[in-house]
Amino acid sequence: MLQIKVFVFNPVMVNTYLLYDETKEATIIDCGASTAAEKAQLSGFIKSNGLILKQLLNTHLHFDHVLGNHFVYANYGLKPKYNSGDELMQQSMSRISPIRYDPVLAGDYLNENDEISFGNTTLKVFQTSGHSPGSLSFYSEKDGCVFTGDALFHLDIGRTDLWGGNYSELITSIREKLLTLPGETVVYPGHEEPSTIEEEKLNNPHLRRL
Numbered sequence: 282m283l284q285i286k287v288f289v290f291n292p293v294m295v296n297t298y299l300l301y302d303e304t305k306e307a308t309i310i311d312c313g314a315s316t317a318a319e320k321a322q323l324s325g326f327i328k329s330n331g332l333i334l335k336q337l338l339n340t341h342l343h344f345d346h347v348l349g350n351h352f353v354y355a356n357y358g359l360k361p362k363y364n365s366g367d368e369l370m371q372q373s374m375s376r377i378s379p380i381r382y383d384p385v386l387a388g389d390y391l392n393e394n395d396e397i398s399f400g401n402t403t404l405k406v407f408q409t410s411g412h413s414p415g416s417l418s419f420y421s422e423k424d425g426c427v428f429t430g431d432a433l434f435h436l437d438i439g440r441t442d443l444w445g446g447n448y449s450e451l452i453t454s455i456r457e458k459l460l461t462l463p464g465e466t467v468v469y470p471g472h473e474e475p476s477t478i479e480e481e482k483l484n485n486p487h488l489r490r491l
């Protein structure tokens with residue numbers, strides 16, 4: 282059974298998800314740890330629970346979602362996996378980020394329909410572009426949950442006024458890739474609290490008329 286530990290890291294309050302199951306194998310989605318205290322909190326949890334970190338995934342490469350990538354690479358030897366569509370953006374963003382960080386280039390690129398496995402858990406990759414060109418969501422059918430980054434939030438959707446953002450692409454991504462999941466699927470967004478697909482279908486003011 283999938284366990285989901287949420288850390289809220291850095292001044293932008295990004296959700297960093299640490300997923301693990303009964304095998305103790307673990308995956309991080311969006312490591313936003315930026316301070317020594319945040320990094321210690323993350324590594325302390327991994328150590329005290331005896332977890333074996335297998336991979337680092339990024340929903341997209343906005344700075345708040347990748348601030349801890351270098352820490353994960355330096356301490357666990359894991360390069361991030363993400364979609365190549367955001368790499369050009371990361372180069373320019375790392376220069377203007379209010380918080381200095383060292384971008385870590387991908388170990389592997391992820392694309393639509395890829396499957397990522399650790400322990401007894403499998404995540405399917407959806408390309409959910411629009412908030413950024415390379416935005417991804419990660420779906421576990423078995424566990425009934427989807428990690429949507431900044432594409433879909435509780436009663437909100439991602440902004441599209443940043444580099445490479447595209448509103449109609451975002452709406453299409455949400456409609457075709459996310460809202461077609463079972464209604465009870467739990468949505469774990471990149472910021473703030475979880476939701477469900479049904480809740481967003483019924484009550485998200487940006488999606489009502491789709």
Ligand SMILES: [Zn+2]
Pocket residue numbers: 341343412431
């Ligand atoms: Zn973002």
